[in-house]
Amino acid sequence: MDFSLPDDHPSLPGHFPGRPLVPGVVLLERVVEAIEAAHGPQRALRLPQVKFLQPLLPGEVASIELDGQPPRWRFRVLRATTLLASGEIVAMDAQAVA
Template identity: 35%
Template sequence: MPETSTAFSWEVPADHPAFAGHFPDKPILPGVVLLDRALLLAEAAFPDKTIRQIGNAKFLSPVAPGEHLRFSFRAGVRGSIAFEIDCAGRVVASGSLIPAS
């Protein structure tokens, strides 16, 4: 089976409710919001797969309100889906998702 890949863009809304209280003087997007968006986009990219679990996730750089993110997904021969989230060339998160068998 050949490897496939796809990508999506998302501008983080400056008024996203997750910024409330996280943190008042320097808001950053919680990692759980990045994972939630990655899961939704992965299932859109690979509609024949249902994500069962997060294999791993690394958060490498904070995301601020209004930033433009690019979510890239790559599926390999073993069925897992690798993802990477970047902002203007800066990788902010990466990991893998495991679909149901």
């Protein structure tokens, strides 16, 4: 799944003035959207591991790669070949252990 945020996205003001960056929570929201597009709605998720490595700027295109099946997925968020974020998401409905 590819995505980009426009310059006028409501999460950008104040994050950071003069040089806006896409907040990490918005990246994670897009990861959840990718999981739900592939596997249907998820009730509750937890993130036992997340690393943010590089910023994403408004207007830049990023892609999400998912690996795994319910209840556990590994994800990567990339800008071209540059890794921006990676981690793991686990569905809370399952009795999965991190």
